[in-house]
Amino acid sequence: MALLEVLALSQASQLPPNPLSFPPCKLYPHTTEQVLSTCERPSHPVDCCSDPPAHxxxxxxxxxxxxxxxxxxxxxxxxxxxxxxxxxxxxxxxxxxxxxxxxxxxxxxxxVRSAYGARIEYQMLSEEAIPEWKSWNEDISTGVTIPPGMNKSDRVVIANGSVSLSVHTELPPWKMLDITSPRHRELSASMGIGYAIEPSRRSARGLNNVGVLDSTGGMAIxxxxxxxxxxxxxxxxxxxxxxxxxxxxxxxxxxxxxxxxxxxxxxxxxxxxxxxxxxxxxxxxxxxxxxxxxLCEATAGNVALFKTPTESPLRARLGPDNSLAWMWNFREGAEGGLYGFLVDENGWFKIGYRGIKYTNPMKHADGKERSTPGTRWSAAHRDGRDPVDDKLTDFPKQAHAAITKFLAENLPEIGGAGIGITKTRICWHTDSFxxxxxxxxxxxxxxxxxxxxxxxxxxxxxxxxxxxxxxxxxxxxxxxWRWRSLPRGQSPVNKLMAGPRSDAAPAAKGICDTAGRCIETWRSAKSSPVAL
Incomplete structure (x- = not known):
């Protein structure tokens, strides 16, 4: 089977030929000794081995x-x-x-986004992914593939764009979208996405707001x-x-x-x-x-969830006809790194924070400290087996402060409606160096x-x-994506395994409940990396 068809980005500059677009070699390794990449690049799909694996x-x-x-x-x-x-x-x-x-x-x-700057391999991977996402929507709407409990009106992606915004007065020319420009405002209005270049309506309050609108992206459900x-x-x-x-x-x-x-x-x-x-x-x-x-370490981002009442006008204000997925002040340290979404069908509005990414260092059987996930639903497990500590139901004070400050400045109507944080989440990812x-x-x-x-x-x-x-x-x-080690003398994008003695640990003084009340000193922290 050939690769999925690669489609060009809409409204994007001309790109070089997609290096991902040649068909894959179909590999059926007989044994564990057989290396998966033994075939030369073919001009058409081939079976390199005659039989599928036993399992x-x-x-x-x-x-x-x-x-x-x-x-x-x-x-x-x-x-x-x-x-x-x-x-x-x-x-x-x-x-x-x-x-x-x-x-x-x-x-x-x-x-869901395509904009990756110089990281062209990810942009091209997005070119391939987004048409497939849309085909999944079509499979559902036409009844070709409907999972149990879902129906033809369900979607797995809302492709109404995504935007990355900044408080600065300008961005590099190649990624500039100045929402104060009449030309840009007219263009976005003609495309039916006038809301997209100003989801938080900052210009009405005299605040700076520039960014990059990715019209190919959107939000996955x-x-x-x-x-x-x-x-x-x-x-x-x-x-x-x-x-x-x-x-x-x-x-x-x-x-x-x-x-x-x-x-x-x-x-x-x-x-x-x-x-x-x-x-x-x-x-x-x-x-x-x-x-x-x-090479890799578990790090935690932080999520705050807000439940909007059924009758609230915020459901329309923050819905797909008037808003879109957004990122805010990425690469700006502890005060930035926020992102948010459309209100979902149940009225949930979600904001995430990764200005500081937290770790949970725990000593394991080999004597080494590794960041070990603990969540609202399960305690951290030493060596992946033995439960240690309590479940983690709160989140860091700095995350609470950054999110509430953002809302007060950019979406004051949330607080004005008396809507506060309903639930929080510590969301564990794996960072590589x-x-x-x-x-x-x-x-x-x-x-x-x-x-x-x-x-x-x-x-x-x-x-x-x-x-x-x-x-x-x-x-x-x-x-x-190959397995590798950090070359000698090279600085990592993400500093891994710093442990509880990390220089950034003081930034994590305290975790809070949903009202911002500091409960105890928590874990360790690390600075935000350069965001891809």
Whole structure:
């Protein structure tokens, strides 16, 4: 099967030929010893090996997009034995954070965008992803693929654009969109997106506001998108095992006397043999695979949820006809790094904060400290097994301060309506030192793939990133995602494993309840990286 068709960005400058657009080599490794990228780049799709594997095991923990997408695309490419595991009952929780799902992908909504500046490999990946997202909407509306509990009126993406805004007076010329310019205002009005260049209406209050409007992007409805991807994968033959016993990863299993991974053992004691195992466990991956030390680390962003009343005019004001997904003052340290979304069908308005990304250092059995996720629904687990500490139901004081300050300045109508923070969330991602994904085989270990390092910007690729995992490691994007170490003398984008003695730790003095009352001193913190 050839790659998904790559479509050009609308209203974008001419781009060089897409290096992602040649068809993949269809690989069916017989054994764990066989390297996945043994084929030369073909001029057309070929089968490099004659038979599919006895079993291709994809390990899913915590409802992550990497495993959902990998399972879907393995099944599409003809693999007939793909099994996905998750310790949570995703089939019952329906990937809903409010109902108890833990992973970052289990969410209300995520930003979809193409604008990546000089990171052309991600822009081109978005070119491929966005048409596929839209085709998923069409599959639902036409009845071709409708997951249980959804109907033809549901959508998995709202493609009404996304915008990145700043308080500064100007941006670099190549990314300038000055909302005070009559020409830009007229152009946006003629396109029917006049609301998009000023979602917070700052100019009416005499405030600076410049930014970049990405008319190709929008907002994914995350929980429904995950349900759709799972259902589509199941229709193609992939299997899903959920629950604290049958779906819970216990350990890797190895061939006798070797470092070749031969599958996994689950919490119920069962052995699941596999020709290839993929670890894609979100923020929990570095704890389960300590060899990721120095390459990846779990970091927490912060989310505040506001429930708007049914009769509130804010549901229309912040809905898809009058607003869009936005990012605010990224790359501006502790006072910036905010992002927000449309009000969803249930009246929830969500704002996220990653101006400071927090860690939870915990000493593990090997004596090393690793950031270990703890959430509203589950305590942190040492070595991925033993629960430690309490569940985490509050969020950092600085996050509360940044969000409330933003609302007072940019969306005063929220507070004016008497709407406060209803619920908060600590949302765990896996950061890499270079802010790139990590999609590669484990070095010196046959039979094991790792797909992680989403760094807070991977969800938009749910529709297509699985088409790349392990197919052809020579491709440009795959080269960026290779397993690597920080070169000597080079500064990382993200400083990892600083522990509780991090110089940035004082920035995390205190966690708060939804009213901003400081409760106790919390964890550690790190400065915001350069956002991709």
């Amino acid at each position: 291709y095991l994809s390990l899913l923990e915590l409802a992550g997009i990497f495993s959902l997408s990998t399972a879907l695309h393995l099944a599409r490419r003809g693999y007939t034995n793909v099994t996905v595991f998750d310790r949570q009952t995703c089939d019952e929780l329906l990937y809903s954070y409010l109902d108890g799902a833990d992973g970052a992908s289990a969410d209300m909504n995520k930003i 995350a929980d429904k998108a995950c349900r759709f991807a799972q259902h589509k994968a199941e229709k193609l033959g992939a299997k899903f095992l959920f629950g604290s016993e049958a779906g819970n990863f216990s350990s890797l299993i190895y061939r006798d006397g070797s470092t070749t991974v031969a599958g996994i053992k689950t919490g119920d004691g069962k052995i699941h043999p596999a020709a290839m195992t993929t670890m894609a466990c979100g923020g929990w991956t570095p704890v389960l695979l300590p060899r990721l030390d120095g 270079h802010n790139h994904f990590v999609v590669d085989r484990m070095p010196q270990m046959q039979g094991l793939m790792v797909t992680t390092g989403g760094s807070g910007h991977a969800f938009k690729y749910l529709s297509n990133i699985g088409n790349w995992a392990g197919v052809d490691m020579s491709r440009p994007a795959m080269q960026v």
